[in-house]
Amino acid sequence: MTDRIKIALTKGRVEKQTLPLLEQAGFNMAPVRDNKRKLIFDLPDDPYTVILAKGPDVSTYLSQGAVDIGIVGSDILTEQQNQAYELLDLGIGKCQFVLASTKDFDPKASRRKVIGTKYPLITQRYFAEKGEDVEVVKIEGSVELAPLIGMADAIVDITETGTTLRENHLQIYDRLQEVSTRVVVNPMSLKQHRQEIFDFVDRLNEVIKKPQAN
Numbered sequence: 001m002t003d004r005i006k007i008a009l010t011k012g013r014v015e016k017q018t019l020p021l022l023e024q025a026g027f028n029m030a031p032v033r034d035n036k037r038k039l040i041f042d043l044p045d046d047p048y049t050v051i052l053a054k055g056p057d058v059s060t061y062l063s064q065g066a067v068d069i070g071i072v073g074s075d076i077l078t079e080q081q082n083q084a085y086e087l088l089d090l091g092i093g094k095c096q097f098v099l100a101s102t103k104d105f106d107p108k109a110s111r112r113k114v115i116g117t118k119y120p121l122i123t124q125r126y127f128a129e130k131g132e133d134v135e136v137v138k139i140e141g142s143v144e145l146a147p148l149i150g151m152a153d154a155i156v157d158i159t160e161t162g163t164t165l166r167e168n169h170l171q172i173y174d175r176l177q178e179v180s181t182r183v184v185v186n187p188m189s190l191k192q193h194r195q196e197i198f199d200f201v202d203r204l205n206e207v208i209k210k211p212q213a214n
C-alpha cells in the first residue's frame with residue numbers, strides 16, 4: 001500500500017475557499033464537508049489525508065516534517081520565515097498588509113511609536129526598512145482595537161474589503177504587501193513522494209487556470 005500524503009489545510013476562511021477548488025479538481029471532500037469536530041480525514045478515493053489546523057500550526061507542521069503539503073496564507077509563511085517550497089498560488093484568501101490608524105495619527109512623528117499587530121516580524125521589518133525603531137506589541141485578534149483604546153499608535157494588519165477598518169474609523173497610511181493562499185511542500189517529502197505531490201498540485205493547477213464562476 002502506498003503511504004498516504006498528509007495535507008495540512010488551514011481551517012476556517014482558507015478551508016472554506018479551498019474546498020470548492022479541491023472538489024472541482026475531482027477530490028471527494030465529503031468527509032471534510034460533513035465534519036463537526038473531526039480534524040483528520042482520509043480522502044475516500046485518493047491517497048491523501050487532510051488535516052485541519054490553524055494557519056501558524058500548518059506552517060509549524062511543515063517545518064517539522066509532520067505533514068507533506070500545506071495550504072496556508074503567505075502572511076503566515078512570511079511571518080514564520082517558513083523555508084518550504086511554494087508550488088502554487090491558489091489566488092484565494094487575497095488581502096493585503098496595511099499600516100492603519102485613527103485620523104489623527106502622524107506617521108512622521110519623531111517619538112518612538114507603539115505598533116499593535118498579529119505579525120511582529122513583518123512589522124519590525126517594515127519599520128526597519130524605513131530606518132524607524134518602533135515598539136511592536138503582539139495582539140492575537142481584533143487588532144483594530146489597539147489604536148481605539150489607546151494601546152498603540154497604529155496597527156499593521158491585513159485588510160480585504162476595508163470594512164473592518166471603516167467600521168472602526170481607521171484609515172490606511174501605507175500598503176505593505178499582498179497576501180494570498182499558497183500550496184507549499186516540505187522539501188524532504190518532495191524527494192520521497194514526488195509523484196503524489198505533483199499529481200495533487202497539477203490537479204489543483206488545472207482548476208485555477210480555468211476562469212472561476214462568480
Ligand SMILES: Nc1ncnc2c1ncn2[C@@H]1O[C@H](COP(=O)(O)OP(=O)(O)OP(=O)(O)O)[C@@H](O)[C@H]1O
Nearest residue numbers: 012013014055073074075076093094095158159160
Ligand atoms: N479579511 C481577509 N480576507 C481574505 N483573507 C484573509 C482575511 N483575513 C485573513 N485572511 C487569510 O486567511 C488566513 C486565515 O485567516 P482566518 O481569519 O481564517 O484565521 P485566523 O486569523 O486564525 O482567525 P480566527 O482564529 O479568528 O478564525 C490568513 O492567514 C490570511 O492568509
Ligand SMILES: O=P(O)(O)OC[C@H]1O[C@H](OP(=O)(O)OP(=O)(O)O)[C@H](O)[C@@H]1O
Nearest residue numbers: 141142143157158159160161162163164
Ligand atoms: O478588510 P476586511 O474585509 O474587513 O477584513 C479585515 C479583517 O479580517 C481579518 O480579521 P479576522 O476576520 O480573521 O478576525 P480576527 O480579527 O479575529 O483576526 C483581519 O485581521 C481584519 O480584522
